[in-house]
Structure formats: C-alpha cells, structure tokens
Amino acid sequence: MGGGALSKRSRQIAEFIFFSLMLPGAKATDYYATYAHNPDLSNEWNVLVRHGGMGWGGMITLQAILMLIMILLFACCVFGRRYYPPEPGLSFYDFCSLHLYRQRVPIWYIAWKMPKGIRINVQIVGYIFIRIGILIALFGAGSWYWNNLGYEPYGRIYNLLHPYGSILFLIGLGYGFFFRFLHQEYRAYRERNCTTASREGQLTP
Numbered sequence: 001m002g003g004g005a006l007s008k009r010s011r012q013i014a015e016f017i018f019f020s021l022m023l024p025g026a027k028a029t030d031y032y033a034t035y036a037h038n039p040d041l042s043n044e045w046n047v048l049v050r051h052g053g054m055g056w057g058g059m060i061t062l063q064a065i066l067m068l069i070m071i072l073l074f075a076c077c078v079f080g081r082r083y084y085p086p087e088p089g090l091s092f093y094d095f096c097s098l099h100l101y102r103q104r105v106p107i108w109y110i111a112w113k114m115p116k117g118i119r120i121n122v123q124i125v126g127y128i129f130i131r132i133g134i135l136i137a138l139f140g141a142g143s144w145y146w147n148n149l150g151y152e153p154y155g156r157i158y159n160l161l162h163p164y165g166s167i168l169f170l171i172g173l174g175y176g177f178f179f180r181f182l183h184q185e186y187r188a189y190r191e192r193n194c195t196t197a198s199r200e201g202q203l204t205p
Contacts, residue, residue: 016078019130020071026137027063033141070130077126080119084189095186110182111175128177132170 034044041049041056049059085098097104100115115121 012078016075019074019134022134023067023070023130023137026134026141027067030137030141031060033143067133070126070133073122073126074130075126077123080123082185082188083119084185084192088193090189092183092186095189096182099182099185099189124178124181127181128174131177132173135173 034041035056038044041059044059049055054062085095087094087098090098093107093110094104096110100120101109101113102116105113115124
C-alpha cells in the first residue's frame with residue numbers, strides 16, 4: 001500500500017514538474033522566435049499586442065501572470081483530492097454523469113452543462129489550460145521557424161482559420177483534452193476499485 005501510494009505520488013510530482021517546465025520553455029521558444037523575426041512586434045498575432053500598443057515588457061508581464069495562474073491551476077488538478085462515485089463497475093458514461101453532476105444525466109449534459117462543484121471545475125481547467133498554452137506557444141514558435149525556411153504552412157493555416165476558425169479550433173482542442181481528462185479519471189476510478197476489491201479479497205477468511 002505504501003509503495004503504491006509512493007509510486008502514485010512520484011508520478012504526480014513528475015507530471016507536475018514536466019508540464020510546469022514545459023510551459024515556460026515553450027513560451028521562451030516562442031519569444032525567441034518572435035524577437036528574431038519580428039522584434040518590433042508589428043506582425044504579432046496576439047491582438048492585445050498588435051492593436052493594444054503593448055510592447056515587450058507588457059507582453060512578457062502578462063504572459064508571466066497567465067503562466068503562474070496556469071501552473072497553480074494545474075497543481076490543483078494534479079495534487080487535488082478526488083471523490084469518485086462509490087458504486088463499482090460503472091460504465092464510462094455513468095461514471096462521467098456521477099463524477100461531474102452527482103446524478104445520472106442525459107449524455108448531452110457532458111458536453112454542454114458545467115459540472116457541479118468548484119473542485120472538479122478547477123481540476124478540469126487546470127488540466128486543459130496548461131496543455132493548450134504549451135501547444136499555442138509551440139505553434140507560434142514553429143510558424144516563425146518554418147516561415148524563415150521559406151515554407152509557410154502555419155501562416156496559411158492561421159489566415160484560413162483566423163479569427164472565427166481559430167476560436168472553433170481552440171474549442172475543439174479544449175473538448176479533446178476534456179474527454180482525455182475524463183478517460184484518465186475513469187481509469188483511476190477503475191484502478192481504485194480493483195485495489196479495493198483485491199484488499200477485501202485478502203481480508204476474507
């Protein structure tokens with residue numbers, strides 16, 4: 001039991017360190033690429049920078065605050081306590097209903113209705129935001145590097161999607177991570193049930 005708990009805690013710490021370092025690393029890569037190819041920020045994709053008159057100092061300060069918030073939310077996601085449904089053997093749909101809303105609900109609730117409870121909402125947001133932040137930073141850095149090589153797929157994709165397509169793409173990405181989070185929670189719920197059943201079997205004379 002102690003070894004399993006220690007292993008779980010080690011995985012949590014490793015996951016937290018990896019993403020907490022990956023986020024500023026991806027942002028730093030994006031900043032380096034931006035400074036190398038667009039030092040005056042005249043072609044910056046960020047609307048606040050391009051149209052709001054925000055320079056390098058303002059942009060870095062804002063991003064540092066956002067990164068700190070993302071990391072704190074992610075810490076709540078990784079280390080926060082879980083309250084799984086006590087019923088064993090639930091299907092994925094039933095688990096999601098009870099885990100998110102504490103009752104069985106229509107399937108469309110999972111996609112449109114906000115879950116009940118601050119804890120689960122913070123964990124979901126922490127899981128999603130840090131991953132999207134990393135991907136956006138890497139996408140931005142990659143666009144500058146590829147464009148510098150004379151190949152502009154990122155720029156063409158951005159022009160095709162911007163502005164409404166970009167929003168829809170981020171929403172789709174968010175939903176993808178949301179259901180990935182639910183699958184991860186469902187796997188943890190099943191592992192907990194298997195551990196509980198094994199422990200009860202060992203105690204049965």
